[in-house]
Amino acid sequence: MSQSxxxxxxxxxxxxxxxxxxxxxxxxxxxxxxxxxxxIGFLVLWQVVSMNVSPVILPAPAAVFTAFIALTLSGELxxxxxxxxxxxAIGLVLGFAVxxxxxxxxxxxxxxxxxxxxxxxxxxxxPNIAWLPLFIAWFGVGNLTLIIFVxxxxxxxxxxxxxxxxKEADSFLVEVARSLGGNKREILYNVVLPSSLPYxxxxxxxxxxxxLVGIIVGQLLIVATGIGYMFQFYxxxxxxxxxxxxxxxxxxxAILLNRGVNWAERAFIPWKTRAFT
Amino acid sequence: MRELDFVxxxxxxxxxxxxxxxxxxxxxxxxxxxxxxxxxxxxxxxKTTLLRMAAGLLPPDEGGAIRLDGEPLAGxxxxxxxxxxxxxxxxxxxxxxxVALGLQLQAHRAKLTAEERERIAAxxxxxxxxxxxxxxxxxLSGGMQQRVGLARAxxxxxxxxxxxxxxxxxxxxxxxxLQDELLTLWGRIKSTVLFITHDLDEAIYLSDRVVIMSRxxxxxxxxxxxxxxxxxxxxxxxxxxxxxxxxxxAWQSIKEEL
Numbered sequence: 001m002s003q004s005x006x007x008x009x010x011x012x013x014x015x016x017x018x019x020x021x022x023x024x025x026x027x028x029x030x031x032x033x034x035x036x037x038x039x040i041g042f043l044v045l046w047q048v049v050s051m052n053v054s055p056v057i058l059p060a061p062a063a064v065f066t067a068f069i070a071l072t073l074s075g076e077l078x079x080x081x082x083x084x085x086x087x088x089a090i091g092l093v094l095g096f097a098v099x100x101x102x103x104x105x106x107x108x109x110x111x112x113x114x115x116x117x118x119x120x121x122x123x124x125x126x127p128n129i130a131w132l133p134l135f136i137a138w139f140g141v142g143n144l145t146l147i148i149f150v151x152x153x154x155x156x157x158x159x160x161x162x163x164x165x166x167k168e169a170d171s172f173l174v175e176v177a178r179s180l181g182g183n184k185r186e187i188l189y190n191v192v193l194p195s196s197l198p199y200x201x202x203x204x205x206x207x208x209x210x211x212l213v214g215i216i217v218g219q220l221l222i223v224a225t226g227i228g229y230m231f232q233f234y235x236x237x238x239x240x241x242x243x244x245x246x247x248x249x250x251x252x253x254a255i256l257l258n259r260g261v262n263w264a265e266r267a268f269i270p271w272k273t274r275a276f277t
Numbered sequence: 278m279r280e281l282d283f284v285x286x287x288x289x290x291x292x293x294x295x296x297x298x299x300x301x302x303x304x305x306x307x308x309x310x311x312x313x314x315x316x317x318x319x320x321x322x323x324k325t326t327l328l329r330m331a332a333g334l335l336p337p338d339e340g341g342a343i344r345l346d347g348e349p350l351a352g353x354x355x356x357x358x359x360x361x362x363x364x365x366x367x368x369x370x371x372x373x374x375x376v377a378l379g380l381q382l383q384a385h386r387a388k389l390t391a392e393e394r395e396r397i398a399a400x401x402x403x404x405x406x407x408x409x410x411x412x413x414x415x416x417l418s419g420g421m422q423q424r425v426g427l428a429r430a431x432x433x434x435x436x437x438x439x440x441x442x443x444x445x446x447x448x449x450x451x452x453x454x455l456q457d458e459l460l461t462l463w464g465r466i467k468s469t470v471l472f473i474t475h476d477l478d479e480a481i482y483l484s485d486r487v488v489i490m491s492r493x494x495x496x497x498x499x500x501x502x503x504x505x506x507x508x509x510x511x512x513x514x515x516x517x518x519x520x521x522x523x524x525x526x527a528w529q530s531i532k533e534e535l
Contacts, residue, residue: 176365179332180382180429181353189387190378194369271369271413 059241067241068248077230081249084226087143088215091150095207098151099158100200106159107166108184108192124156128214132221146218153214154207161206165199166192198272201265208257212250279346279356279436279469281308281331286341288326299494300326304341306488306497308437308471313463315472315480317527318490318498319534324473327495328441331471332359345437354437355383358430362442364422366414372425373410376400379429400432403462420451427459431466438463440472444479456483457511464508477527481505482514489527492534499530 027033043061050060071077106113131152139145169192177187219228227246234243286304289297301323308314316324329335330343333353343350366375376397381387401407404424414422423443430438444452474480480487487501501523505514514520
């Protein structure tokens with residue numbers, strides 16, 4: 001089902017202009033070409049700026065590339081990435097699961113939500129980092145604390161977004177399901193859950209970002225391993241070319257995760273028509 | 278037996294100002310087995326309230342009673358199906374799954390038997406939607422969507438069919454076509470129908486009896502027996518002198534309530 005594109009697109013020019021203008025026009029119509037061109041432009045800009053400042057301020061792209069290869073070959077970057085991914089994944093998956101289930105339940109059992117909402121909101125409002133000394137006191141210095149920190153980072157945005165979605169379930173569709181004989185469990189499964197799916201995905205998008213921040217901050221401050229620690233180490237020793245290697249890993253991870261969420265959105269919400277494509 | 282009885286049914290709501298607003302009062306009516314009964318009235322006369330109570334979605338005030346085959350109605354009944362003006366298809370379910378939902382919630386069982394799958398296919402064929410099983414509701418026109426709504430109700434093989442202005446949101450041509458289709462379908466299934474509309478033409482054309490309501494608080498003002506022969510065909514039936522006579526009486530009656 002492809003959606004018709006809206007009249008937001010610029011109308012095509014009646015007569016194709018020649019030379020550079022026509023090349024630009026052609027690129028303007030191709031998303032892939034635009035992505036590649038903007039990437040090249042970014043690298044060129046980086047190179048130009050780095051040639052005019054000290055390498056301590058901004059290393060050249062080539063230096064960063066060399067450092068990235070060296071850190072990969074030595075195994076340091078690979079090990080750090082693995083040490084980062086698994087506690088991140090466990091914390092995020094748990095946060096997503098608990099946040100989604102609790103959000104759905106609180107969305108339909110409103111009296112329970114009225115009791116619990118203040119606690120949840122306080123939990124969400126306290127800056128994550130404020131929990132850290134407490135978690136270290138409770139769970140020690142180790143991966144358990146790290147996972148719990150990632151979990152806390154992910155669970156609140158997921159829970160609040162899903163709860164908001166579940167309680168906005170269309171009352172008319174709920175009544176239709178009731179008229180057909182549906183009980184609370186069937187209504188949850190057939191109406192509330194599917195109508196909350198866009199919110200579940202939106203919550204996931206926020207939770208992923210929060211969990212990424214959580215894992216890096218956690219590694220920096222709790223366990224002194226992984227990508228987070230590489231930031232700290234190469235930052236403090238002013239080895240900026242090497243400092244960029246974990247940055248690239250995080251950037252790639254963030255892009256891949258966002259792609260994953262986009263895929264989930266299309267796969268699980270095929271009925272949604274989109275106004276802008 | 279599949280008879281629906283209303284005895285002294287009344288429904289009041291608390292208004293925002295705090296006083297009692299009576300939507301429907303003193304409503305006593307027997308919808309006989311296998312008959313097509315339509316309730317018409319000005320907007321705000323409690324028609325939809327009446328149908329929601331009949332569907333078991335809303336309890337009547339103390340003192341009144343709704344009985345299904347003599348038994349007091351205690352909630353939505355698997356013997357009934359309701360068709361809504363807003364249709365209420367689940368946007369996330371395919372046409373097939375939307376119709377299946379009618380069965381699944383009736384039997385409280387998510388898994389469909391082979392016989393049930395066949396019945397869904399047959400019902401979709403009945404409303405002329407074979408081939409659209411895998412479509413989503415938003416890909417269908419309004420008239421086709423209401424056919425799905427009808428299929429979801431009929432697949433339950435209801436003894437009583439409740440219809441709340443089902444064609445109210447459709448254009449005039451589609452509405453006429455669906456009225457004819459409804460009569461054809463009803464000729465086969467012969468369930469008891471309680472139909473709500475504000476369209477006098479539609480009421481007389483479809484029904485055995487037309488119940489005219491007063492303005493709020495809605496009370497029964499007049500009951501007309503429609504003696505037009507069946508099967509009826511849209512413009513032929515509407516051209517009969519009896520149709521014009523009933524329409525005149527109904528209009529005189531309802532005009533005072535507007």
